[in-house]
Amino acid sequence: MNHTVINHALLLVDLQNDFCLNGALPVAQGDVTIDVANVAIVAAQKAGIPVIASQDWHPANHLSFAANNPDAVVGERGELAGLAQTWWPVHCVQGTRGEEFHPHLNREAFDAVIQKGTQHDIDSYSAFFDNGKRAATTLDSLLRQRGIMRFTIMGLATDYCVKFTVLDALELGYDVQIVEEGCRRVNFQPDDREAALADMVVHGALRIGLADFIAVSAHHPV
Ligand code: VGL
Ligand code: ZN
Numbered sequence: 619m620n621h622t623v624i625n626h627a628l629l630l631v632d633l634q635n636d637f638c639l640n641g642a643l644p645v646a647q648g649d650v651t652i653d654v655a656n657v658a659i660v661a662a663q664k665a666g667i668p669v670i671a672s673q674d675w676h677p678a679n680h681l682s683f684a685a686n687n688p689d690a691v692v693g694e695r696g697e698l699a700g701l702a703q704t705w706w707p708v709h710c711v712q713g714t715r716g717e718e719f720h721p722h723l724n725r726e727a728f729d730a731v732i733q734k735g736t737q738h739d740i741d742s743y744s745a746f747f748d749n750g751k752r753a754a755t756t757l758d759s760l761l762r763q764r765g766i767m768r769f770t771i772m773g774l775a776t777d778y779c780v781k782f783t784v785l786d787a788l789e790l791g792y793d794v795q796i797v798e799e800g801c802r803r804v805n806f807q808p809d810d811r812e813a814a815l816a817d818m819v820v821h822g823a824l825r826i827g828l829a830d831f832i833a834v835s836a837h838h839p840v
Contacts, residue, residue: 625766626838628662630655630671631745631773631780633723636716642709645775645802652720654800654828655772659727665835668729672745674710675717675733682741683708693806699740701749704806732757743782746790758790768793770831772800777814784818794823797831
């Protein structure tokens with residue numbers, strides 16, 4: 619039989635303290651995603667699938683923080699860098715506990731960490747580009763160097779960083795699978811509800827379960 623080998627990666631989005639219980643920008647049930655990620659990591663390691671994590675990593679003066687803008691209110695929308703911007707509480711500030719990966723997450727398993735949101739004057743939801751697509755992270759080149767055009771993704775939050783990462787990936791030609799139970803929503807705006815997952819699927823992503831990833835990875839050539 620003639621097998622076409624397509625290299626695969628596991629991409630874990632922003633599994634950091636500030637998006638979990640008692641964090642600065644807690645996502646409801648965000649902690650559940652840590653356990654899901656740890657199970658997926660075991661399956662990935664068995665299959666030789668690299669584990670890549672993104673990390674929201676802002677300087678203290680980041681202008682997406684409501685506190686750094688006169689009149690900005692957390693959860694409301696304004697404009698930043700000529701783009702629509704939701705104002706956030708101060709979160710994931712470099713050098714703080716909030717920016718660190720959740721203590722239960724098996725971070726020793728990470729092959730690479732992609733930091734984003736480091737430019738103070740523009741936000742960056744996607745792990746590929748900032749929101750204005752002015753600058754790219756190293757994620758695309760890292761994946762291409764390894765011949766990886768397919769990845770399974772999960773993390774926080776479904777309606778922001780997962781969604782924007784997935785939409786960029788699809789545009790860049792990646793084959794993307796989303797582990798539904800490994801994602802949770804911020805849901806700040808009422809229209810964020812089901813829209814995020816539906817958007818990703820409409821653009822070509824596949825919704826899968828953790829069990830599907832485990833089954834598929836078992837057949838991945840090491
Ligand atoms: C995120 C809002 C602000 C995320 C990051 O990781 O989804 N959301 N910064
Ligand atoms: Zn952020």
